[in-house]
Amino acid sequence: MTARRPPHSPHTAAVPRHGLARVLSKLGVCSRSQAERAVREGRVSVDGRIVLDPERPADAERQHICLDGQLVAAVTRVYLMLNKPRGIVVSAADERGRDTVYHLLASAGLPWLGPVGRLDKASEGLLLLSNDSVWAARLTExxxxxxxxxxxxxxxxxDAALLEQLTAGVVDQGERLMARHVVLLRSGEKHAWLEIVLDEGRNRHIRRLLAAHHINVLRLIRVAVGSLALGDLAKGQWRHLSAEEVSRLSSG
Structure with missing residues (x-):
């Protein structure tokens, strides 16, 4: 009688856990959507054969994966913060030809980086970018x-009653929108500055929340993500995060 091979035998082939597009994204060479497009365009091969299905299981440790004929390997992880000016689009390319945040990084010689969260065109302030998709997901989920x-x-x-209403929240377009914390920073005769803290970020979250109370936003600046503050970083400028900052953000 032939003995059965135990289920965890070293001779048992490992089953790839992720689809090809996700593998490329996790390696840090491009975004998930860019990887899906590249696969469908026939630009990706696995062990010498073109693959057209972005969800086909792949394993970068055991297979040779090439993008545009070049062997793909994990790139050095890069983490940076940028002070996004108002009027700049957070996108790799804009169909209307507007300036994007990548124009601010064009001469830096950096690998592909994806935005960690978003800021709309009219908003400004702290924007994180990285090619570490796992770290990015930790901050945005x-x-x-x-x-x-x-x-x-x-x-x-x-007034105080309105600030309480902003933390109580509203339902807009089927979504619950609320602020975790709101304080009045300063005020003049007609305008005021608020500090608003969110612990989740829906599309145009603050603008929609305030609009529900008939309040118009004149300026919106993100000044911190977790424990990382924008500080005195000038508009349009960027810097690498320290290892301590990267660790603190992901553990916070």
């Missing part, structure tokens, strides 16, 4: 509740 702090100029002088 709602279940991790990483605080984002904003300074927001509004066209009114909010």
């Amino acid at each position: 709602p279940r991790h509740h990483v605080d984002k702090t904003y300074h927001v100029q509004v066209d009114c002088i909010p």
